[in-house]
């Protein structure tokens with residue numbers, strides 16, 4: 302039985318930075334709930350990876366399907382322990398090109414719960430919302446500093462040795478070779 306809900310996240314960083322954070326495999330150790338990630342296959346826009354998540358003393362290993370729909374959407378599907386889950390994240394940039402650039406990320410989640418768990422859907426939603434908040438707080442330890450120090454500059458993600466999904470598509474949409482833009486406020 303399907304249960305859906307939407308979360309809107311406000312992030313003080315450019316869309317290039319937010320999308321790079323979604324695709325970057327090297328920052329995953331900042332996430333306290335993750336114990337490992339192994340990419341099993343990758344095409345230009347889509348990837349399958351095996352991810353190990355930690356819940357207390359337990360470890361769950363799941364195969365995730367992850368798709369970049371450029372320029373601003375990420376689709377993610379996983380057969381979670383609670384049932385199949387589909388998550389579409391859409392990133393909208395506000396205040397582009399100004400020191401107040403920021404994003405509103407709309408996360409639409411659909412989870413197919415077994416009939417037995419459906420009466421507990423409000424609790425499941427609450428747990429998933431809390432998990433989302435934790436992940437956002439952890440990502441913001443990177444995003445806030447990057448935006449303050451480097452502004453919209455994302456060329457470092459495009460180095461040969463950087464492990465980022467869909468690097469060539471990301472380059473096509475977000476590369477702006479040159480020095481970092483000056484993030485210092487002038488007003």
Ligand SMILES: [Fe+2]
Pocket residue numbers: 322323328329332440
């Ligand atoms: Fe992250």
